[in-house]
Amino acid sequence: MNETKPIETDPGPEDGGSTGDGKLPLLEKLRGRTEGEIRRRILQAIFEQRLPAGESITEEQLAATFDVSRTVIRQAVARLAQDGILVKSPNKGTAVASPSRKEARDILFVRRLVEPEIVRLLASAPHRFGLTELRKHLAEENEARLAGQRGTLVRLTGEFHLLLAELSGNQVLLRLMTQLQTLTCLAVLLYAEHDEACPRDEHLRIVDAIAAGDGGTAAQEMLNHLTHVEKDLKLDRMTPESSFGDAMGWLRGVPDN
Incomplete structure (x- = not known):
């Protein structure tokens, strides 16, 4: 079983918190964080571009990060999902929104x-x-x-x-x-x-x-x-759309149109 790793959001001493190896320092655990505080921390991580769009996160990760119960995490996640900031998908879990x-x-x-x-x-x-x-x-x-x-x-x-x-x-x-x-x-x-x-x-x-x-x-x-x-x-820039069928065709050696 993979060990659950806490997500890392706290800034470090330089450049708003990144470390020399590109990883973020561990968030110092504080017991008793409220649902509102957790939401604010997640929003701060997004504002500082530490949580990228589309990043998957789990209740278990967040509970370990903030050292709180899953119940508190569910409340924070539900509110962020209601606001469209987190996206919950069946069989895929929860991820940071990735606006088209x-x-x-x-x-x-x-x-x-x-x-x-x-x-x-x-x-x-x-x-x-x-x-x-x-x-x-x-x-x-x-x-x-x-x-x-x-x-x-x-x-x-x-x-x-x-x-x-x-x-x-x-x-x-x-x-x-x-x-x-x-x-x-x-x-x-x-x-x-x-x-x-x-x-x-x-x-x-x-x-x-x-x-x-x-x-x-x-x-x-x-x-x-x-x-x-x-x-x-650059929102007017057109990007090529891909599909699973196109990818399978490419794998079979079918040339691109």
């Missing part, structure tokens, strides 16, 4: 509907809606960028969008944006040709417009930003 190009386009379509209105709302009363927190978050992004902490930077650039939703005070928006941003991170893993889908100045321009109380400009800057993200993902 069409699904990624759909995700960004919804984001273009929602996020400009979030920043427009924040710009209507920037000092009431947490301008100081936004400036602090941008400073953390810049610190991670300057320190070369790629994993931390990827996570922070994703969390910027969640912070905007959180500052709106609308919990429905926050939950929706958590789902959309996490799936976008997985799409970035699959399709982006560059390491960073959020250039440093684009978040700054959004916050500057919010600070100026200019909702129209804030909304337009967000649209520009999301358009840039989509272009970087």
Whole structure:
């Protein structure tokens, strides 16, 4: 019987946590983690691009990693599956979602509907809606960028969008944006040709417009930003589709068309 290995999600001392051999350091076990804490840790691992799209995980692995009961793990997995972040398949177990190009386009379509209105709302009363927190978050992004902490930077650039939703005070928006941003991170893993889908100045321009109380400009800057993200993902690129029958034909020596 194979020994169950805990998944590894904690950052290490350098570059957001990767070690010299490319493996992630073991998560320090802490008893008593709640279902919510476990979900947040899994989301963080996805945001830092430590859990790749399509990666299979088991309740046994997660229970060993977090040192909690399978009951708590089932609750966390069920919630993540409900949000589309984990996918449960009959006879295949549970895996991290792997958005198709069409699904990624759909995700960004919804984001273009929602996020400009979030920043427009924040710009209507920037000092009431947490301008100081936004400036602090941008400073953390810049610190991670300057320190070369790629994993931390990827996570922070994703969390910027969640912070905007959180500052709106609308919990429905926050939950929706958590789902959309996490799936976008997985799409970035699959399709982006560059390491960073959020250039440093684009978040700054959004916050500057919010600070100026200019909702129209804030909304337009967000649209520009999301358009840039989509272009970087190359979602219109056609990739050849394969099938089991084609693979069997190739194995038999049938030439490609």
